[in-house]
Amino acid sequence: MKLKFTKMHGAGNDFVVIDAINQDLALTPEQWRRLGDRRFGVGADQILVVQKPEGADCDFRYRIFNQDGGEVEQCGNGSRAFVKFVTEKGLTDKRSIRVETMAGVITPRLEDDGAITVEMSVPVLEPALVPFDSAGLAGVAEGRDTLWPLAPGGQAVLVSVVSMGNPHAVQVVADVERAPVPETGPLIESDPRFPKRVNAGFMQVLGRGHVKLRVFERGAGETLACGTGACAAVVAGIRRGLLDSPVRVSARGGELSVAWAGEGAPVFLSGPAVTVYEGEITL
Numbered sequence: 193m194k195l196k197f198t199k200m201h202g203a204g205n206d207f208v209v210i211d212a213i214n215q216d217l218a219l220t221p222e223q224w225r226r227l228g229d230r231r232f233g234v235g236a237d238q239i240l241v242v243q244k245p246e247g248a249d250c251d252f253r254y255r256i257f258n259q260d261g262g263e264v265e266q267c268g269n270g271s272r273a274f275v276k277f278v279t280e281k282g283l284t285d286k287r288s289i290r291v292e293t294m295a296g297v298i299t300p301r302l303e304d305d306g307a308i309t310v311e312m313s314v315p316v317l318e319p320a321l322v323p324f325d326s327a328g329l330a331g332v333a334e335g336r337d338t339l340w341p342l343a344p345g346g347q348a349v350l351v352s353v354v355s356m357g358n359p360h361a362v363q364v365v366a367d368v369e370r371a372p373v374p375e376t377g378p379l380i381e382s383d384p385r386f387p388k389r390v391n392a393g394f395m396q397v398l399g400r401g402h403v404k405l406r407v408f409e410r411g412a413g414e415t416l417a418c419g420t421g422a423c424a425a426v427v428a429g430i431r432r433g434l435l436d437s438p439v440r441v442s443a444r445g446g447e448l449s450v451a452w453a454g455e456g457a458p459v460f461l462s463g464p465a466v467t468v469y470e471g472e473i474t475l
């Protein structure tokens with residue numbers, strides 16, 4: 193089968209975006225993996241699928257597949273690419289769209305200057321719902337947060353656990369460029385205390401409104417930026433008393449901005465979305 197796609201990125205977190213409204217899409221797990229494969233396919237951190245919504249109160253359905261072929265709940269940088277895609281393809285002329293995801297409805301907005309801000313979900317902070325199994329662990333209280341001890345590769349670390357629809361474990365490090373992201377990221381990702389695995393964030397606090405962040409993503413490895421990872425890190429930093437909203441998040445691939453008014457409020461994520469090229473692949 194032939195499949196038309198658009199290659200996009202948001203701060204270097206790259207995507208294959210597929211219009212499944214105007215073309216049939218019934219792929220095997222192997223075909224999903226080929227789309228994400230940088231040697232045998234197109235290559236991307238995530239594959240994003242644009243579909244018709246199931247509910248009458250939404251404009252689109254947005255499905256997300258990690259590079260490893262697994263379908264996941266949420267992707268923050270992808271949601272900005274999604275808006276640019278549906279706008280450029282003429283699939284909508286709305287500036288504010290309601291999008292169904294596996295993790296609930298998000299509301300991205302295209303501003304007059306071309307910037308895209310996404311109202312993400314309200315962060316989930318109850319460990320069991322992240323999900324994280326804290327049974328038998330002694331949490332360490334810091335500000336309004338509780339930090340949980342992990343020992344990837346025998347090295348003791350304290351993490352905040354946050355769900356932005358997808359699970360995140362965020363630790364504060366002194367120097368993110370020297371943090372052991374490739375070594376301990378995969379160990380945290382598959383720590384058995386996270387039954388759905390987890391995205392592992394490493395955050396360096398530069399000031400109350402500025403952090404540097406690297407994320408070892410579940411199902412994709414370290415990416416150049418992670419939108420939900422940025423949201424989770426800022427939520428954790430604010431709850432720990434280290435940050436004040438809004439916060440600039442410097443990732444290796446670009447700059448994001450995150451605003452959060454506190455418990456019970458949704459997180460707002462802003463940043464770039466870029467179209468790289470259009471293509472067609474025979475699968």
Ligand SMILES: N[C@@H](CCC[C@H](N)C(=O)O)C(=O)O
Binds near residue numbers: 205266410415
């Ligand atoms: N890059 C994304 C997150 C994609 C999903 C993640 N790897 C997971 O498995 O939860 C973002 O920008 O949020």
